[in-house]
Amino acid sequence: MDGVGLVLFVLASLAGGFVSGLSGFAMGLVVSGVWLHIITPIQTAALIAGYGLLTQGYGILKLRQALNWHAIWPLSLGTTIGIPTGVVLLTYLSPVHLRFGVGTLLVLYAIYSLARPAFRPMKIGIAPDIAIGLVNGLVGGLTGLGGIISTISCQWRGWTRDAQRAVFQPVLFAAFVVISISMGVTGAFTTETFRLYGLGLPFLLAGLWSGFKLYGKIDDEIFRKVVLTLLLLAGLSLIVPALLSRGA
Template sequence: MDALGFAIFALAALAGGFVSGFSGFAMGLVVSGVWLHIITPIQTATLIAGYGLLTQGYGIYRLRHVLDLRKAWPLALGTVIGIPIGVEILVYLNPLYLRFGVGVLLMIYSIYGLARPVFAPMRIGTGADIAIGISNGMLGGLTGLGGVISTISCQWRGWPKDLQRAVFQPVLFIAFVVISLSQAAAGSITRETLVLYALGVPFMVAGLWSGFKMFGTIQDETFRKAVLALLLLAGLSLVVSTLPFSADR
């Protein structure tokens, strides 16, 4: 990678870290759109999982004062169950149709949420949470967006922003653990990728720190809308990835 390529790589890491620090998720969404143009898809996926462990671990540490594993474990358990199911189902489905359908649903949900007042808080039991977690993991195995459904479910409950993140970030951390172990078993983690990871860490951490600083200054409603905007972007990116010019890239 030449100097220009590394500069682009580092700026994407900085932006991804900032978005993760601010919202608690969507780092992979931000960096993949850039990294896929300068490094291989396998390297991109491996780095996203590795940096996901860093960003989610940092978020858990920063929110440890409100951490409640009793609320997080059903979602985490379901996610672990759901990831391999999603990967297996992917063998039998057309990924283009799948990404398009999920993308449209995310866009509809996000636009509706942005256009109307806050949803009335819902009470969700342990069994339903495990089922939500399984859906969350399956979507991650199918599309790579492993934290979307758990993030949405935290919004449904009407929790304050700190508690939302203290629940869905441990779920994302567990998902990245499973993904990283799978990548290690498949031999995807190479020396070159580890060097890139080490070089990008300072930029990722700088973005993460600054994003968390901004997160501490915003109100719950602003956080709700920011999450919905990121979900809208996630849906749009899935739809765009199915278009003919994207497939030919």
């Protein structure tokens, strides 16, 4: 990696940490747009998993007083089952069509939700939560966006911003544990990956800290719009590459 690549790498780490601190998710969405141009896809995935454990762990620590284990465990259980299932299904299904379909649904949901007031709060039981977690994991295994569905489901419940993050961040942490174990088994964590991890770590932590500082100054409605905007960008990040591969 040359000097320009190094600067881009650490700036992306800073931005990824900031977005994670502000919203509780989407770090991978931010950094991958830059990292995939300067390091390998395997290194990118391994760093996102490694940093994801850190960002989600930090969020859990900061919001530990609001943790709702009754809501966390069903979503986490479904997610940990769904991720490897989604990875297996990926070998039988068209990744281009899947990403385009999921991306389109995310874009439509985000645009619709941004254009209208928040949903009326919903009460969701344990069995539906396990099913939501399963879909969350399936989408993560199929597209790499492991916390999207659980994040959306937390919005449906009408919770405060702290209550939402205190549920979907532990679920994301569980997802990153499964992903990290899988990548460790396949040998994705190399010496070079650990070197890159160390290079980006101070910048990621600085971004994470500053993002949480800003998070403390926004209200529930602004947080809702921030999450929806990131969901919109996540959907576009799936649609655009799918369209480009179709035209190739």
